[in-house]
Amino acid sequence: MAERKTGDGRTVVSGPAKMTPSEAFVETLVANGVTDIFGIMGSAFMDAMDIFAPAGIRLIPVVHEQGAAHMADGYSRVSGRHGVVIGQNGPGISNCVTAIAAAYWAHSPVVMITPEAGTMGMGLGGFQEANQLPMFQEFTKYQAHVNNPRRMAELTGRAFDRAMSEIGPTQLNIPRDFFYGEIEAEIPEPQRVERGPGGPLFADEAAELLANAEFPVILSGGGVVMADAVEECRALAERLGAPVVNSYLHNDSFPASHPLWCGPLGYQGSKAAMKLISRADVVVALGSRLGPFGTLPQHGMDYWPKNAKIIQIDADHRMLGLVKKISVGICGDAKAAAIALTQRLAGRDLACDHTHAQRAETIRSEKDAWETELSEWTHERDPFSLDMIAEQAQEDGNWLHPRQVLRELEKAMPPHVMVSTDIGNINSVANSYLRFEEPRSFLAPMSFGNCGYALPTVIGAKAAAPHRPAIAYAGDGAWGMSMGEIMTAVRHDIPVTAVVFHNRQWGAEKKNQVDFYNRRFVAGELDNESFAGIARAMGADVLVVDQLDQVGPALRQAVDAQMNDGRTTVLEIMCTRELGDPFRRDALSKPVRFLEKYQDYV
Secondary structure, three states, X not given: OEEEEOOOOOEEEEOOEEEOHHHHHHHHHHHOOOOEEEEXXXXXHHHHHOOOHHHOOEEEEOOOHHHHHHHHHHHHHHHOOOEEEEOOOOHHHHXXXXXXXXXXHOOOOEEEEEEEOOOOOOOOOOOOOOOXXXXXXXXXXXXXXXXXXXXXXXXXXXXXXXXXXXXXXXXXXXXXXXXXXXXXXXXXXXXXXXXXXXXXXXXHHHHHHHHOOOOEEEEEOHHHHHOOOHHHHHHHHHHHOOOEEEOOOOOOOOOOOOOOEEEEOOOOOOHHHHHHHOOOOEEEEEOOOOXXXXXXXXXXXXXXXXXXXXXXXXXXXXXOOOOOOOOEEEEOOXXXXXXXXXXXXXXXXXXXXXXXXHHHHHHHHHHHHHHHHHHHOOOOOOHHHHHHHHHHHHHHOOOEOHHHHHHHHHHHOOOOOEEEEOOOHHHHHHHHOOOOOOOOOEEOOHHHOOOOOXXXXXXXXXXXXXXXXXXXXXXXXXXXXXHHHHHHHHHOOOOOEEEEEEOOEOHHXXXXXXXXXXXXXXXXXXXXXXXXXXXXXXXXXXXXXXXHHHHHHHHHHHHXXXXXXXXXXXXXXXXXXXXXXXXXXXXXXXOOOOOHHHOOOO
């Protein structure tokens, strides 16, 4: 039997050989560099699981399979490699749907392995039987169903290849009885696609637009992170002297310390970024699909430039011009395309060269004004928030204003940090305060917007990069969905820091009831027990913070415990019930009631 070495030094079978389907499956995982799988053990794949450890694969058992898929997502986004999740057929697999949808919108190459009920029982209503392919059809780039044990290695390899080439989750569906027997198989070598800059004609057109631009702006998107193209984006920005704005929830796509960085667009983003892009005559959307939610009006500004020429660069041709009208669309890799554009602009006399100093001063001025406003924006000023602050002071004392907390957390962030944020009001406001110096640092559920995301995702990120500090932000509603995974972090020595904003409400939706339903609150209040007490019972360290000057020291203490002592810490921060701007102002309007019994109510 021939053997060959994989990229990480492990040995894999080479050439045709007799083996079991389980061995073919595991050998193909090894060939693709898999060292970690997240999931819950199950009889449906136990024969393969039995040889994970000898093959150098760690199965990380979780509390809930949704958490496992989120961990695979976080692992993938930080490492740039596959994240792998597996579970028991039926309910174990169906529990993963939400998290795979989040991975889909994050373009994460997650491989969802779905053992299925046995072939002789399908259609008979047997134990844990389900039709598992339709569940994931909308949220996967490719689905493979092993229809014969002899195809195990072939289809396993293809699921891994397609996850990378299609830049998104794939599914590998395997009837549980197909793990057994004896076959002859050949383990396929991984196939990877080399991505180019796109066609030269369109690159020439884009360069010509930029050469004549008076106020170019670069929108740096998630594709910049995935292509490891931050340095190439920086080079293009410096050649143009162009302000760089981050696309929504991709705050790690350009270093915050750079003079041309202006912050994120979208919900609770940077006013400086919005004001600057509103002046653009040419926008380079580098590695961005220009999603509709990420360019909505915010802070009372409809900032998207109506008359600007748009150059959109995306690895998926279907995204080009889908949301915004564009002048030039380039289907290409963000790194290669940025290099091609920079080369085309080298040595040319650009229109924007003559206003470089003036534009730099404008960028500096707008950023300074926004930073001053953020520092002075200590609490929300609308009547509801003022009422809640007064009410909170009577009930619980002077709990902390969320914006002040977020500013203190920002100041205390360690170098090389990875931050995962959940959905919710305070977490969304955090978009204004989260700044990063390197890519693969910011993890959010993107446009799927599901609760229970932050903690398991940052655990997966920490598993991929144990040398980096890992911090999760969650509101008390979302925390209730995911806090059980603290046991996963403690049990398996994957230390993280969780910041829980305790304000006793579903804040994002409650704000809609304030603005659109005259404060008629339905199902928005949460009477929570001590999250610190629950976390302590699960084996974590805990810190309860109710004084502003404790916030920064508490975060630093927790990160120190994570990095030096291998300890997981939960910071419970007691916050007032004031609320930021509504999350979906674009999707709501004042209600109209036609039935007579509702008229006085409205």
